[in-house]
């Protein structure tokens with residue numbers, strides 16, 4: 001392997017050179033990269049590194065209960081902070097346990113650096129104890145990965161890993177370090193010059209003609225919609241988007257991961273689009289004559305059937321990754337680059353559009369469906385998940401950092417918790433990883449120590465990583481956990497109800513007593529069965545010093561509406577059935593709603 | 594979807610362990626239909642050059658390029674399909690002919706500018722370079738004599754004229770600007 005990885009110019013002042021072991025170099029490099037917390041689990045091949053860890057008291061290590069949790073914690077930290085999250089594992093099973101977490105980070109473009117121990121370089125290829133080809137395994141699910149077998153390569157490689165993970169379209173980078181490289185020593189001085197990689201150019205710039213083309217489309221639009229995707233948040237383009245909307249008056253629809261990129265309570269916010277998007281949003285998209293897509297990738301959960309998708313709309317696609325342009329949807333005006341820079345460039349050239357008719361039309365669409373699909377739930381003492389989320393939103397004044405798991409509760413959260421601020425909704429979008437929420441929230445806790453953190457998880461997914469409750473207890477990590485307990489793998493049950501003749505195969509799920517489970521960990525638990533108890537429970541959980549589980553026993557066979565069946569036309573939504581003889585009885589008709 | 598045609602790419606990559614694996618993994622994962630792939634050294638230490646051919650329409654060809662650029666070890670990529678270029682395959686063909694028909698085979702080879710590189714009592718190895726068409730032509734002609742073995746490289750290609758785009762940007766990969774709208 002070619003070794004020239006540093007690019008110090010000769011007159012650069014270097015910090016003092018010391019002789020360190022590879023193990024010390026790992027931590028010293030992390031400290032120099034600004035890392036304060038790592039999530040990990042020890043084992044044979046990473047033991048030298050762990051042995052050196054106490055020499056770096058500025059680095060907090062969180063001992064997880066399963067390496068998947070470590071990867072999700074790093075991921076949650078990265079999403080909440082906007083900087084790189086770090087996790088550590090041993091070779092073999094430790095490394096393979098990271099795989100789900102890495103794939104999750106890759107799908108949602110989250111910058112994490114995973115450090116794994118590897119068997120000694122002399123043993124590689126011999127099927128040694130706990131040897132796994134983790135760089136081979138993670139090749140398709142990382143942005144890049146490295147195998148390091150020489151001590152002097154550790155620092156430069158880790159620097160590259162941080163740079164690659166966080167630049168351009170971010171993503172996970174794995175650095176596999178052999179045990180002998182950790183044990184050996186070399187002269188070391190942290191290199192703080194910019195990293196340069198010959199084959200890596202993360203930046204993009206649109207050409208002027210493309211701007212002209214896009215501006216022309218914007219000026220002519222009569223029924224425009226802006227799409228706010230994850231890229232808006234990653235590029236910190238929220239205030240520019242707000243300014244853009246104030247200038248042009250164009251309404252904004254959001255992807256799941258874009259929620260928070262534009263204030264949900266803003267009058268031009270339409271809400272979430274796609275499979276469980278509100279009916280008016282999807283209808284508006286189907287009727288639009290211009291889509292300005294910002295930092296999103298036209299995922300199949302967003303578009304439904306591509307053949308009938310937004311048939312009348314010209315499309316402007318603002319995107320950093322050229323491989324995403326024209327991938328799923330044919331684009332009329334691509335603008336390749338950073339969302340922020342592009343909005344900044346467009347801003348002086350746009351003005352208020354004459355689209356009052358369009359806005360009025362969307363308002364009628366809203367009026368038609370608002371009380372039908374997601375609000376048509378009786379407030380008759382029964383507890384619906386929507387009640388829980390709505391009341392949680394009220395009680396936390398919409399300011400909590402909410403981390404969801406995957407399933408019905410995730411969609412209800414997206415529909416009912418109105419996120420006005422970026423990085424306050426953390427959810428597994430691309431991979432849809434059950435078990436994500438609790439560990440991701442624990443990671444996010446370190447990024448936002450002042451926030452009220454709420455996990456919103458299903459009874460099924462919560463059990464996938466519930467072992468991390470012990471980590472909360474040992475490491476004094478305080479989060480609040482709302483379990484939306486419906487006794488089912490609800491989202492799958494819903495598909496079975498709609499598409500598989502109501503045969504509930506392998507979806508009824510029995511759970512432990514979550515209150516007792518919390519207590520068994522020395523934590524707190526509260527059970528809620530009535531709507532009237534929701535707000536007190538939320539307040540109580542937040543007051544408790546310990547992590548607290550609130551076990552919300554909700555309606556068991558409720559479904560998420562509306563729903564665009566997978567692959568169906570976006571305007572063909574399954575709507576909430578209105579029971580015979582019942583007028584509308586909106587869920588939120590209490591005094592303050 | 595626009596029609597698929599055979600497209601030829603040139604790519605410069607870092608000569609490191611695992612780079613070919615990264616590239617083939619990308620092709621597999623993205624479901625690109627590789628027709629041939631060739632990789633070897635260049636005049637520069639640490640830099641390899643690839644030629645590969647894929648069945649793709651114009652749009653996916655552009656995305657292949659964009660996806661390749663996402664690989665950190667890929668230095669530069671050029672789609673040379675529509676550029677004047679030279680393309681060559683090399684084939685070795687073992688023909689099962691003894692002394693009686695040897696002269697006849699050699700004569701045919703002459704026509705194709707192929708040459709014999711090994712002669713055994715009952716076989717003859719013929720080397721030919723050229724386009725796929727030319728190689729196929731020779732193989733067809735030799736078939737009646739009995740082709741015992743055959744091996745072929747994928748295409749090697751190079752644009753005509755001055756230094757090609759990919760070669761020029763090995764040390765300064767382009768900052769991708771714009772995408773041609775469809």
Ligand SMILES: Cc1ncc(C[n+]2csc(CCOP(=O)(O)OP(=O)(O)O)c2C)c(N)n1
Pocket residue numbers: 405406407408409410432433434435457458459460461462484486488489490491492
């Ligand atoms: C690791 C993993 N396995 C399986 C699935 C498929 N899946 C998606 S949602 C879901 C049900 C989730 O049930 P629960 O956690 O109780 O949440 P609910 O839908 O009931 O709110 C399942 C099994 C998945 N997304 N992730």
Ligand SMILES: [Mg+2]
Pocket residue numbers: 458459460484485486487488489490
């Ligand atoms: Mg459930």
